[in-house]
Amino acid sequence: MFSSRGAGIIRRCFTTLETYCPPSWAATLSNTPSHFVKLCQRNTPIRDWTLPGLPSGFSLSIKRDDMTGSTLSGNKVRKLEFLLADALVKGSDCVLTCGGIQSNHCRATAVAARELGLDCYLFLRHKEENTNIGCSGNLLLNHLMGAKIFLVPNERYTSGLKPRMEIIAEKLREKGRVPYIVPLGGSNPLGLYGYISAFQELIEQKVLENFDDIVLCIGSAGSAAGIAIGNYLTGSKVKCHAVCASDNAKNFYEHINEELDAIGMDVKAEDIIDIVDGYKGKGYGISTKEELELIVRISSLTGIVLDPVYTIKSVRGMLSEMNANPSRFKGSRVLYIHTGGVYGLYDGRMDDVVTEMTSNSIREWKDSLDNPPQLH
Numbered sequence: 001m002f003s004s005r006g007a008g009i010i011r012r013c014f015t016t017l018e019t020y021c022p023p024s025w026a027a028t029l030s031n032t033p034s035h036f037v038k039l040c041q042r043n044t045p046i047r048d049w050t051l052p053g054l055p056s057g058f059s060l061s062i063k064r065d066d067m068t069g070s071t072l073s074g075n076k077v078r079k080l081e082f083l084l085a086d087a088l089v090k091g092s093d094c095v096l097t098c099g100g101i102q103s104n105h106c107r108a109t110a111v112a113a114r115e116l117g118l119d120c121y122l123f124l125r126h127k128e129e130n131t132n133i134g135c136s137g138n139l140l141l142n143h144l145m146g147a148k149i150f151l152v153p154n155e156r157y158t159s160g161l162k163p164r165m166e167i168i169a170e171k172l173r174e175k176g177r178v179p180y181i182v183p184l185g186g187s188n189p190l191g192l193y194g195y196i197s198a199f200q201e202l203i204e205q206k207v208l209e210n211f212d213d214i215v216l217c218i219g220s221a222g223s224a225a226g227i228a229i230g231n232y233l234t235g236s237k238v239k240c241h242a243v244c245a246s247d248n249a250k251n252f253y254e255h256i257n258e259e260l261d262a263i264g265m266d267v268k269a270e271d272i273i274d275i276v277d278g279y280k281g282k283g284y285g286i287s288t289k290e291e292l293e294l295i296v297r298i299s300s301l302t303g304i305v306l307d308p309v310y311t312i313k314s315v316r317g318m319l320s321e322m323n324a325n326p327s328r329f330k331g332s333r334v335l336y337i338h339t340g341g342v343y344g345l346y347d348g349r350m351d352d353v354v355t356e357m358t359s360n361s362i363r364e365w366k367d368s369l370d371n372p373p374q375l376h
Contacts, residue, residue, distance in 0.1 A: 023200045025233045030264035031189045035085040040068045040077045066340040074340020075223045076108040078194030079186035092180035098123035098161040107138035110145040126151035137347035157184045185220025189262040195226025212331025217314035218242035225256045228273035239330035241274045243314035246284035249275040279317030292353040307341030
């Protein structure tokens with residue numbers, strides 16, 4: 001039975017819920033979701049990308065999944081279309097999820113939940129001793145959406161974050177609420193369908209005919225797994241690569257294999273996706289000056305803005321492998337999927353680097369109109 005509060009939310013949002021019909025090539029998978037809720041702007045465009053440092057033997061294009069929405073920007077919204085639909089179908093009136101202090105997933109969940117009339121509880125990893133986390137970057141949107149925030153230690157999901165969410169979920173039930181827990185990164189068998197469905201979008205955009213390789217970042221594995229599953233099930237000859245922004249290839253392969261088992265696929269992750277290790281730098285969410293400088297160079301030369309946590313690490317890894325290990329790629333026509341994260345640029349880490357690199361682009365013009373400053 002729905003709670004009275006949950007039933008009210010269902011009545012308000014039921015017109016948003018739509019029956020989900022998987023692509024024909026995915027029809028035999030287990031645990032297929034029954035519904036989805038439209039949150040994502042699609043089809044996100046594919047453009048040529050003249051990336052500095054690209055070897056002459058490769059051509060590169062970019063799929064702009066950073067354009068799935070404004071405040072919902074990025075890959076997470078595709079997963080949330082299925083996860084939050086499930087929450088609504090189950091009569092939930094609030095959602096709980098977790099991530100880093102500047103988590104894109106948490107921000108997208110907070111925004112989408114509020115759009116759908118759901119309260120949101122965020123469990124954010126925080127290393128500092130105080131609770132003065134400010135309002136920069138993704139945190140600003142979390143606060144604007146009225147999210148309730150718990151600052152928690154930097155723990156692994158299964159041993160620390162998930163148990164904490166379950167404790168609060170039980171306390172909410174005792175108060176008559178109907179909570180719904182969204183896993184880290186939205187990555188579970190249900191969230192997989194965000195990028196299983198996105199692969200149909202790639203088919204419609206002629207990606208299978210026009211490209212040899214697909215590259216994206218891997219942080220919680222859901223997006224990369226969905227793309228790899230779609231690629232395998234369709235019999236595509238494209239090769240999929242995912243560059244680690246955290247953790248390591250071994251753990252990601254293990255996680256994807258668990259997801260494959262859950263949806264009834266008799267194949268190993270190692271056989272359907274190439275996970276590229278060695279480019280997470282100093283660690284998850286930690287930026288080097290070199291990475292931040294590359295963000296500035298790429299954006300100033302190409303108009304594409306990368307984020308410091310995910311996409312810059314995967315682009316550096318892709319370029320490095322193209323130059324040092326080109327045989328890793330099946331061919332020369334590569335599509336990079338931009339998974340978003342732009343709000344992470346506004347947490348202050350870019351300030352000194354941008355100021356240093358762009359100081360020569362500023363001129364004062366205090367004199368008369370007859371005495372303009374010299375052009376740059």
